Amino acid sequence: MSGSRQALADWTTGAEAIVYQACAACGARQYFRRSFCCLCGAPDPVEKRASGEGTVYATALVCRAATPETRAHVPYNVVLVDTIEGFRMMAHGDNDLAIGDKVSARFALFAGRLVPYFEKVKI
Amino acid sequence: MSFITGVGLTAFGRHEGSSSLDLMSKAAALAIADAGLTRAEIDGILCGYSTVAPHIMLATVFAEHFGIRPTYAHAVQVGGATGLAMTMLAHHLVEAGVVRHVLVVSGENRLTGQSRDASILALAQVGHPAYELPLGPTIPAYYGLVASRYMHEYGVTEADLAEFAVLMRQHALTHPGAQFHDPITVADVMESKPVALPLKLLDCCPVSDGGAAFVVSREPTSETGVRVLGCAQAHTHQHVTAAPALSELGAEIAIARAKEAAGVAISDVRYAAVYDSFTITLAMLLEDLGLAGRGEAASRVRSGHFSRDGEMPLNTHGGLLSYGHCGVGGAMAHLVETHLQMTGRAENRQVRDASITLLHGDGGVLSSHVSMFLERTR
Numbered sequence: 001m002s003g004s005r006q007a008l009a010d011w012t013t014g015a016e017a018i019v020y021q022a023c024a025a026c027g028a029r030q031y032f033r034r035s036f037c038c039l040c041g042a043p044d045p046v047e048k049r050a051s052g053e054g055t056v057y058a059t060a061l062v063c064r065a066a067t068p069e070t071r072a073h074v075p076y077n078v079v080l081v082d083t084i085e086g087f088r089m090m091a092h093g094d095n096d097l098a099i100g101d102k103v104s105a106r107f108a109l110f111a112g113r114l115v116p117y118f119e120k121v122k123i
Numbered sequence: 124m125s126f127i128t129g130v131g132l133t134a135f136g137r138h139e140g141s142s143s144l145d146l147m148s149k150a151a152a153l154a155i156a157d158a159g160l161t162r163a164e165i166d167g168i169l170c171g172y173s174t175v176a177p178h179i180m181l182a183t184v185f186a187e188h189f190g191i192r193p194t195y196a197h198a199v200q201v202g203g204a205t206g207l208a209m210t211m212l213a214h215h216l217v218e219a220g221v222v223r224h225v226l227v228v229s230g231e232n233r234l235t236g237q238s239r240d241a242s243i244l245a246l247a248q249v250g251h252p253a254y255e256l257p258l259g260p261t262i263p264a265y266y267g268l269v270a271s272r273y274m275h276e277y278g279v280t281e282a283d284l285a286e287f288a289v290l291m292r293q294h295a296l297t298h299p300g301a302q303f304h305d306p307i308t309v310a311d312v313m314e315s316k317p318v319a320l321p322l323k324l325l326d327c328c329p330v331s332d333g334g335a336a337f338v339v340s341r342e343p344t345s346e347t348g349v350r351v352l353g354c355a356q357a358h359t360h361q362h363v364t365a366a367p368a369l370s371e372l373g374a375e376i377a378i379a380r381a382k383e384a385a386g387v388a389i390s391d392v393r394y395a396a397v398y399d400s401f402t403i404t405l406a407m408l409l410e411d412l413g414l415a416g417r418g419e420a421a422s423r424v425r426s427g428h429f430s431r432d433g434e435m436p437l438n439t440h441g442g443l444l445s446y447g448h449c450g451v452g453g454a455m456a457h458l459v460e461t462h463l464q465m466t467g468r469a470e471n472r473q474v475r476d477a478s479i480t481l482l483h484g485d486g487g488v489l490s491s492h493v494s495m496f497l498e499r500t501r
Binding site: 063 | 240243244247251253254255257258259260261263264265266267268269270271272275316317318319320321322362363364365
């Protein structure tokens, strides 16, 4: 049944991509990967690659980190971004990002791992 | 019906050499004595968790250590909402006739038992392991995100948030058990070290050692009864990434259900005990609960509304922000203080009228909520 479902590689597994899932039954979008749609319960949501475009929803500039690896990066901006595909995600971003800014994702190394990093779109 | 018949609270701060079990035992003994009961009369135990000494069966570990053989016992884990969630469960257990006297207890040597980094790391684990934790967030960062959005939507400023830290410190000054006894000003908060901007050090509760306990019983054991009028929970998400809009958070759902269960309105409330892990938490919850209009909580602090002599005295012991935060016991201190107020035993902190009180706890990142109303009976 679920054997045909293909998990696309994304930043959580070290690939330069942001992936989300779309439910074929109800159309809901979800970011956290599951084998079912958390809105209607239908199995095998379709995995899709996101464009990396979105709008800043919230920001927190971390100045006090808890490990030597993350302390090396302070201050770093943890942001929530509402993507144009319709899901919200946590990522890093430029330190001067403001709520409402239109942003675009690239990828950066943080504490030895690849993470999504948003920059303001130049108009 | 159920009654809070006894309360116990240690000082918060440093308890060098005390284990979590030591602090739990100390608070439990105080609560049982306060209820006028003996250990043998306790037939139920609910306890929180300890991040310093995690155990899969903490309630029985404690029961054996303390010397009780209960007929009902287990631990409960709902983050910062655990204390009130346990009280709610105890209320229902007692009402259902399962047990007669439930001891609700928690304690943790979170300050001296592990490094600050270890505490920060342990707590950050409420984040999503795959989609959040690789980004190096901390609990202040999760709440910093919420704060930035709340400030954006409702025009709240950092100076507004600072008012809550100042108020909690003012209250702590009058409690000998509080962790902090130096007065602070809005300027002190604004100039304190950045932690996860917009949150600064004095916007954040400290890490503490301490313990708290109370007994929930079927009948009052003394003249003045403190009765659980009604309570309710709401759980809308776990991770901040999956949180609903600010206008749809669980506090509003829980308080609506609790009001219905208790048959009271906010206008009936005379004293409030509200979870205050960060200044933003307190500001938001006060407004979500209807104790202030949107964006108006800070101006109510400035006008003295939430002060000891104000219309709605709030966290008169100093709250998590200044009495301290030892994990589950942190928010239990809010209930202990409420009980002292309701039974006229709050000494120099005593408010005029605490006949009907409202308590609210929050766990995770505004993920889990418990609202509860208490009433004094003769």
